[in-house]
Amino acid sequence: MISIPLRDKLSATLLEVKKLQVNFETVDRKIEVLKDISIRIERGEVVGVVGESGSGKSTLAQAIIGVLDVPPAKISEGTIKFEGKDIFPKSDKNNNFRGKGINMIFQEPLTSLNPVYSVHDQMEEAINIGDPALKKKDKEEIIRKTLSEVMIRDVEGILNVYPHQLSGGMRQRVSIAMVLIQKPNLLILDEPTTGLDLIVQRKIIGLVLSLKQAISSSILLITHDLAVAANMCNRIYVMYAGRVVESGSMSDILNNPQHPYTTMLKNSVPEGYMDEGPLKVSAGAPPDLRDLPTGCAFHTRCPFVMDRCKKDIPILKQVKGGREVACWLYE
Amino acid sequence: MNEPLLEVENLTIQFRVKMKLLQSGQSTDKWKRVLNSISISINEGETFGIVGETGSGKTTLARALVGIYKPKNCTIKIYGKKIDFRKRDDLLLLRKKIGIVFQDPVGSLNPRLTVSDIISEGLPTDKKLSNEERECKIKEAAKYVELPESKLESYPPELSGGEKQRVSLARTIIGGKKILILDEPTSSLDVSIQAQILNLLIRLKKELSVSYIFITHDLNVIKYMCDRVAVLYYGEILEQNTAFELFEHPKHPYSEDLIGANFSLSGTNLSTTEHESGEPSKEGCVYKNSCPKRFVACDEDPPILNLGKGQVKCWLYDEKYKSASTKKNTI
Numbered sequence: 001m002i003s004i005p006l007r008d009k010l011s012a013t014l015l016e017v018k019k020l021q022v023n024f025e026t027v028d029r030k031i032e033v034l035k036d037i038s039i040r041i042e043r044g045e046v047v048g049v050v051g052e053s054g055s056g057k058s059t060l061a062q063a064i065i066g067v068l069d070v071p072p073a074k075i076s077e078g079t080i081k082f083e084g085k086d087i088f089p090k091s092d093k094n095n096n097f098r099g100k101g102i103n104m105i106f107q108e109p110l111t112s113l114n115p116v117y118s119v120h121d122q123m124e125e126a127i128n129i130g131d132p133a134l135k136k137k138d139k140e141e142i143i144r145k146t147l148s149e150v151m152i153r154d155v156e157g158i159l160n161v162y163p164h165q166l167s168g169g170m171r172q173r174v175s176i177a178m179v180l181i182q183k184p185n186l187l188i189l190d191e192p193t194t195g196l197d198l199i200v201q202r203k204i205i206g207l208v209l210s211l212k213q214a215i216s217s218s219i220l221l222i223t224h225d226l227a228v229a230a231n232m233c234n235r236i237y238v239m240y241a242g243r244v245v246e247s248g249s250m251s252d253i254l255n256n257p258q259h260p261y262t263t264m265l266k267n268s269v270p271e272g273y274m275d276e277g278p279l280k281v282s283a284g285a286p287p288d289l290r291d292l293p294t295g296c297a298f299h300t301r302c303p304f305v306m307d308r309c310k311k312d313i314p315i316l317k318q319v320k321g322g323r324e325v326a327c328w329l330y331e
Numbered sequence: 332m333n334e335p336l337l338e339v340e341n342l343t344i345q346f347r348v349k350m351k352l353l354q355s356g357q358s359t360d361k362w363k364r365v366l367n368s369i370s371i372s373i374n375e376g377e378t379f380g381i382v383g384e385t386g387s388g389k390t391t392l393a394r395a396l397v398g399i400y401k402p403k404n405c406t407i408k409i410y411g412k413k414i415d416f417r418k419r420d421d422l423l424l425l426r427k428k429i430g431i432v433f434q435d436p437v438g439s440l441n442p443r444l445t446v447s448d449i450i451s452e453g454l455p456t457d458k459k460l461s462n463e464e465r466e467c468k469i470k471e472a473a474k475y476v477e478l479p480e481s482k483l484e485s486y487p488p489e490l491s492g493g494e495k496q497r498v499s500l501a502r503t504i505i506g507g508k509k510i511l512i513l514d515e516p517t518s519s520l521d522v523s524i525q526a527q528i529l530n531l532l533i534r535l536k537k538e539l540s541v542s543y544i545f546i547t548h549d550l551n552v553i554k555y556m557c558d559r560v561a562v563l564y565y566g567e568i569l570e571q572n573t574a575f576e577l578f579e580h581p582k583h584p585y586s587e588d589l590i591g592a593n594f595s596l597s598g599t600n601l602s603t604t605e606h607e608s609g610e611p612s613k614e615g616c617v618y619k620n621s622c623p624k625r626f627v628a629c630d631e632d633p634p635i636l637n638l639g640k641g642q643v644k645c646w647l648y649d650e651k652y653k654s655a656s657t658k659k660n661t662i
Contacts, residue, residue, distance in 0.1 A: 052521040053521055168385075197384040197385055197548070198384065198548065198589055198593060199589065201592070202591075202594070203592075224522065225522075227551070227594035230595075264523055267526070268522040268523045268526035269522060269526075269551060270529065270551045270552060270555030270556075273555065273574060274533070274556065274558075274574075278530045278533060278534075279526040279555075281523050281527055283477075283527065285491050285493055286521060
């Protein structure tokens, strides 16, 4: 409760990405993976980035936290500001935003956890990075407390176990616990529940949301699943072929999608029984980033395609209700 | 009612797990039961769904039905004819009538064959066809699955995920099979492509008058696609009912948990009290350790009870315990 006035003094915007452009460059070609991306996350918000494979959503998360593989990836334009400080281009060498500032939970915990570290050592590593000066006894206490916070019942039993011995849900809990130690202001979740069973997925998402309340952080959720986003996010950005095509509050976008791609994405999720007729999707697949169509990247699948869509790329523009749409239909 | 197309009774499959004891140097065999006396029947023109989490035995069931595993002591009847897996003729008959589309389109298509060669693999071998007839049939099958003719001379690695799954499907329908087993046909695809494949499957079912056994973990898809659904949990069918009854009035506590955990666009109640989940039980009811409604009787294996159109394997619906269950006599 005491922390609220302090937070009010800071600006409301936690993360601001402006006109971000990421290319993958090889000897003979350049692939534009992210184009002109501007996103903003306020304090306490849960923001979703939704898109299909190849839309660039994971690249965006990696660019923000600074783990892009350079080369081939290269941020050629744009700025990323976190808590008012530049993190790209980096102005201050000592600005260590990772850990307590931004932290990330990856899709597959088996690859993000170190296979030769036991759960205990893994957790200790996370503490050492944050507070190396802590006493051994305090560290042990923090480890046990955090593991029980992520609903692991048998804390003592899990301490000396290695990641491969755990189930998928347990592994994801351990990686959440490691992040929790740092109490980050911004938590990036990259497909946190893909590959987990339904009941486990539901529990992990419930856990993340309750922890978010407890440590009062913001969340950036990267997902392909509109249904998961619908139940977690305040606002979402819909991405297609490396561009944001629509953004707005979650309920607005669900109730009244404006970009034809968002409409299609929403219609792709079957909601009722068979007698409700075929799903309304158009033919075609998400385009190959190496060989994008001219103009709007969605024009090959769009039911409302006009001549202009084939020539000019639509720009993200403000429409009513604080929403943004990149579509010539709304010119 | 007509005679069921496919009837399976008492299907049990166990795998031998070889364990080598380091200390004694002896090797011992252990049997792991993957499917435990499964009984299902599929009617003509029906889509029968099998839903379950990881490790529930969905894929094993699919493989047993096409004779990849050859279980003993079970009755499999197709058009009323009993299949004996030891007889070659019976096995051929089974495979002539039942086709399977595997989950992983990359692993199930030979990368060294062209698409038209792969599709022709599905043609019956007992009839000699001239080259023209063959080509004609391949083109017809490709047309059914909406695969452009230009792709027929490509190799699988050149195709997108959706196209690979279409090739798989074309190979299965070309031989005039009556039952198609679809083992997670859309789990590796993007949502918009998944929707296209689901639409295609619904159309094919009408045009070719086939029946489907649809195996998936995705409840939205099962609800949309299936007439009747069986809920599988660690090798046992806990509930079997029409899709509408199952989703509107789930009977078994596991079905309730599963359906409650499903995310839908219209919103999911995330605040419901969570109960702890445990390992599947080896004695008594398999869901005993996770069941919120567990009571005294659950230490014994529950009987399969008929309820209206469906079946449920739970003591709660047994006459003996009906009063006990309403009193919430939990341990």
